[in-house]
Amino acid sequence: MSVSSSWVIGGHQTDFARNTVREGSTFADLFTETVASTLVCAHLAPADVDVIHVGNAFGQLFTGQGQLGGMPATVEPALWGVPAVRHEAACASGSMALLGAMAEIEAGRYDVALVVGAEIEKTVDGDLAAQYLGAAAYIGHEGQDASFMWPHMFDRLADEYDRRYGLDDRYVHAIAELNVRNARVNPNAQTRNWTYTADSFSDDDLANPRVEGRVRRTDCSAMTDGAAGVVVVSDRYLAAHPDIAARPRAQILGWGHRTVGLSLQQKLDHSANDAYTLPHLRQTITDAFRRAGIADVDQLDAIETHDCFSMSEYAAIDHFGITGPGDSWKAVDSGDIEIGGRIPINPGGGLIGGGHPVGATGVRMMLDAFKQVTGQAGAYQVENAKTVATLNIGGSTTTCASFVVGSGDE
Secondary structure: OOOOOEEEEEEEEOOOOOOHHHHOOOHHHHHHHHHHHHHHHOOOOHHHOOEEEEEOOOHHHHHOOOOHHHHHHHHOHHHOOOOEEEEOEOEOHHHHHHHHHHHHHHOOOOOEEEEEEEEOOOOOOHHHHHHHHHHHOOOOOOOOOOOOHHHHHHHHHHHHHHHHHOOOHHHHHHHHHHHHHHHOOOOOOOOOOOOOOHHHHOOOOOOOOEEEOOEEHHHEOOOOOEEEEEEEEEHHHHHHOHHHHOOOOEEEEEEEEEEOOOOHHHHHHHOOOOOOOOHHHHHHHHHHHHHHOOOOHHHOOEEEEOOOEHHHHHHHHHHOOOOOOOOHHHHHHHOOOOOOOOOOEOOOOHHHHHOOOHHHHHHHHHHHHHHHHOOOOHHHOOOOOOEEEEEEEEOOOOEEEEEEEEOOOO
8 A cells, every 4th residue: 555645735823922811812712713724725624624633732731721632623613523632742742743644644544634733821920831831841850940941951951062062152142133033024923023132132131131041031932822733635635636736735755753751861861972962853853854855954945943942943953964063053153044045944933033832833833834835935935945844842852853845846
């Protein structure tokens, strides 16, 4: 039996600048908009959907609402009875939903999958929100003395880079500045109208205060409410629906998925004799390359990567192979990762500029990759983009997922 390909035929993202608490909105409102608009963009009706996969990490903690696999049918009666499941892998939850949908499409079980990622994070104050998000660490074994778990963990990663290779924080801060700059032209970006000064991305303790260690305020993505959705279909569906096949579509050419232990220290111990600080992250990317028939990063036109902190993007640069291990600063300094550079990263602003509703991020990355390779990214379009990769991580790279997405041109 031949294996089907997975194709993205459309999707939708909510405005990540929204605050659902101030609006009086709930998960039901986010799902109502995202389900309806995703299907409209894909030129499908709810009755066309065979299966639903939902990415959400912290619904119960922030809102008390679990069982979010049932939310699409709650807001759209035509989805009543359609099989659905919710996936949780911290910040990689959306990519796990995508992998679940792809597995069912490629196995031939279903032909049309609706994938939705959603998160609401602004229901509590910042300190409690940070505590909730910290649940993705190895609780009771790391970060016990930190005020903010994840800034602390990525400060530790920065220190490890400094120990192994040397690290100039200027280049880490420059990643944040670039992503915020890219977000200015993204109509759904959280920070598109925020005000910054030149010192906002410096070591100035007033303009850019420390959060944990060397991690400063603008090195961090912000709490975000939002959702994103895509529709994934099979070869068989496209063959039977030439009207859909004639519309813009993107092929998921390859994927990588690796999972390791929860503790950051375990990860660093495992890589003590490796050229890469996080070899399983490198393997995730090269798995996706191999399955896509990609020799190396220079066969990509752009990357959507996980910049929950600017340090996570700094690590992505060398693990993608844009530079050698520990030399990520060279790609920042040269302008290689800017739009118009060798390999643009996060042209729409990523997580720091665009926003990071945790369960939605992996789906939003796939949606932006689809937009890029189909020429629909608007003001942040990378010229002639035909092949785009994503990298989505959960925790301190406990769960890693990468996709290579192509234009589907013959």
